Amino acid sequence: MSLLEISELKVDFSTPEGMVRAVDKMSLEIRNGEALGLIGESGCGKSTMGLSVMRLLPQNAHTEGRILYRGRDLLKIGEHEMRQVRGKEIAMIFQDPLTSLNPVLTIGEQICEAIRLHQGLGKKQAKERAVEILKALRVPLPSKRVSEYPHQLSSGMRQRAMIAVALASKPSLIIADEPTRGLDLIRQAEVLKLMKELKSSTSMLFITHDLGVAAGVCDHIAVMYAGEIVEYSSAQEILNRGKHPYTLGLLDSIPRKGLKPIEGSSPSLINPPQGCKFHPRCSSTTKQCSQKRPGEIEIGEEHFVRCFLYA
Amino acid sequence: MRRLEFFLRLKERKIALVGMAIIALLILVAILAPFISPHDPVEQNLGQRLLGPGKQYPLGTDNLGRCVLSRIIYGARTSLSLGIIVVGVTTVGGTILGLIAGYRGGIVDQIIMRLVDIMFAFPAIILAIALAGVLGPGLSGILLAMVIVGWAGYARVVRGSVLSIKEKEYIEAARALGFSDQHIMVHHILPNVMAPIIVMATLSLAFIILMVAGLGFLGLGAQPPTPDWGKMLTEGRPFMRTAPQLTVFPGLAIMVTAMAFIFLSEGLREALNPRREVAR
Numbered sequence: 001m002s003l004l005e006i007s008e009l010k011v012d013f014s015t016p017e018g019m020v021r022a023v024d025k026m027s028l029e030i031r032n033g034e035a036l037g038l039i040g041e042s043g044c045g046k047s048t049m050g051l052s053v054m055r056l057l058p059q060n061a062h063t064e065g066r067i068l069y070r071g072r073d074l075l076k077i078g079e080h081e082m083r084q085v086r087g088k089e090i091a092m093i094f095q096d097p098l099t100s101l102n103p104v105l106t107i108g109e110q111i112c113e114a115i116r117l118h119q120g121l122g123k124k125q126a127k128e129r130a131v132e133i134l135k136a137l138r139v140p141l142p143s144k145r146v147s148e149y150p151h152q153l154s155s156g157m158r159q160r161a162m163i164a165v166a167l168a169s170k171p172s173l174i175i176a177d178e179p180t181r182g183l184d185l186i187r188q189a190e191v192l193k194l195m196k197e198l199k200s201s202t203s204m205l206f207i208t209h210d211l212g213v214a215a216g217v218c219d220h221i222a223v224m225y226a227g228e229i230v231e232y233s234s235a236q237e238i239l240n241r242g243k244h245p246y247t248l249g250l251l252d253s254i255p256r257k258g259l260k261p262i263e264g265s266s267p268s269l270i271n272p273p274q275g276c277k278f279h280p281r282c283s284s285t286t287k288q289c290s291q292k293r294p295g296e297i298e299i300g301e302e303h304f305v306r307c308f309l310y311a
Numbered sequence: 312m313r314r315l316e317f318f319l320r321l322k323e324r325k326i327a328l329v330g331m332a333i334i335a336l337l338i339l340v341a342i343l344a345p346f347i348s349p350h351d352p353v354e355q356n357l358g359q360r361l362l363g364p365g366k367q368y369p370l371g372t373d374n375l376g377r378c379v380l381s382r383i384i385y386g387a388r389t390s391l392s393l394g395i396i397v398v399g400v401t402t403v404g405g406t407i408l409g410l411i412a413g414y415r416g417g418i419v420d421q422i423i424m425r426l427v428d429i430m431f432a433f434p435a436i437i438l439a440i441a442l443a444g445v446l447g448p449g450l451s452g453i454l455l456a457m458v459i460v461g462w463a464g465y466a467r468v469v470r471g472s473v474l475s476i477k478e479k480e481y482i483e484a485a486r487a488l489g490f491s492d493q494h495i496m497v498h499h500i501l502p503n504v505m506a507p508i509i510v511m512a513t514l515s516l517a518f519i520i521l522m523v524a525g526l527g528f529l530g531l532g533a534q535p536p537t538p539d540w541g542k543m544l545t546e547g548r549p550f551m552r553t554a555p556q557l558t559v560f561p562g563l564a565i566m567v568t569a570m571a572f573i574f575l576s577e578g579l580r581e582a583l584n585p586r587r588e589v590a591r
Contacts, residue, residue, distance in 0.1 A: 054487050056487060086487055094480055094484055095480075099480040101484075102481045105502065117490060
């Protein structure tokens with residue numbers, strides 16, 4: 001059963017330079033208990049897509065389409081109802097724990113607050129629960145940590161504290177926006193291990209630019225380019241039999257595969273290229289690529305590619 | 312934990328401790344005024360006019376034979392209570408309006424900030440004179456004048472901080488957890504702007520006490536025979552050469568009080584600076 005079903009989602013930002021289409025007719029599905037990786041380079045719209053599910057986009061954003069969560073269209077419900085979804089049903093894990101934890105509140109206050117908001121527990125019970133969550137995340141001395149401030153914790157501990165805040169009210173879906181960015185390899189491995197453990201209790205939308213990281217955590221992977229999904233399949237399939245030229249480019253750019261960069265740079269989202277948005281950077285481009293936008297082509301079981309090469 | 316650290320930091324600043332001691336003493340004196348003042352501050356003894364400091368009258372007497380020390384002690388009540396009321400009301404009011412202006416933005420922000428501009432352009436003394444004209448001279452007039460003008464500074468400072476804080480990722484994170492706007496304003500943004508507010512409030516106590524004295528000197532504040540430091544300066548002025556105690560002691564009281572608040576605010580500024588770690 002699908003937990004989150006995004007269909008034909010369009011997000012436009014009106015800017016002084018013109019309309020920026022950050023997400024272009026994107027459709028995506030996350031099933032119950034599934035972890036979906038959303039891969040793409042900076043500025044391809046993957047974070048925008050995460051925020052649009054939470055309805056936290058800035059005011060100059062226009063959203064169209066449908067985001068069905070357990071059958072309810074999140075784009076249609078009222079703000080009050082939406083607040084019941086945020087945190088309680090869908091929680092977010094942000095990039096940088098140092099900036100996404102409030103510096104003047106203790107870790108315990110921040111976790112308890114979230115618990116009390118959605119679960120209506122008393123102060124004392126909430127604190128016990130906070131300690132439990134920290135303990136489950138293998139934070140040493142959890143009952144001491146709850147009365148400390150973010151700046152007093154090590155970066156790995158902060159990361160866990162932030163995850164604890166997101167887990168406070170047992171959400172069914174976690175949107176993790178590049179939780180490993182800026183961490184050294186050891187921390188990164190720790191966080192990934194945590195994320196894998198989280199997978200057993202919630203569904204997850206894992207946003208990252210690192211194909212290797214995504215493949216380690218996620219069941220399915222969607223590759224995003226300039227606001228659209230260009231390839232979707234199971235993580236293993238993408239890693240071993242990725243088909244779209246952009247996916248192949250991403251695979252070739254992984255260090256152990258030769259660190260080969262993709263030529264060119266991300267297209268402007270104000271004036272995206274005609275036809276297939278990737279064609280100016282594609283090595284196997286044909287005539288029709290610059291004229292028509294390729295549709296989604298099913299090339300295997302649960303394997304979709306948006307490329308004329310496979311039509 | 313947090314309080315302990317705060318006091319440890321404050322303790323390092325000797326100047327803040329001096330300020331705090333003086334303020335504590337002043338508050339104590341103001342509260343205990345009926346028990347510690349040697350005489351009734353309004354009782355006139357025309358046989359004992361313009362005496363120098365002596366045994367019976369420690370700081371001498373004024374031109375109506377009233378005890379200068381007793382009048383200074385009771386004067387502390389006027390200055391401190393007025394200062395605390397004005398600072399309390401303006402801090403709370405200004406902070407709330409600044410929070411709303413900064414957080415909501417748009418038209419609400421425009422309206423509040425234009426009001427702030429008007430208040431900044433409006434001299435408190437003129438307003439106090441105008442209000443004295445309407446309400447009659449007395450403490451209520453200057454109190455109202457200072458409240459009307461005083462909130463603007465807080466609103467401006469708070470709004471500025473809120474504008475930068477509301478863009479922080481942890482506010483977005485709070486929103487992603489489903490907190491309402493009011494909750495975010497009060498529980499997530501307000502604690503982040505508390506430090507400058509506290510420093511500003513302490514500092515403005517100093518200026519309000521100077522202001523009360525100044526307005527009293529102009530005859531706008533407390534009316535005779537209520538003891539008031541500013542008023543005492545006016546009354547003592549004609550006798551500056553023959554009986555300097557009439558102006559020197561109230562002047563000292565004003566100066567010491569204002570200085571004590573400035574010292575404390577200076578120490579608080581250091582102690583509340585989050586970028587500074589305590590040395591233990």
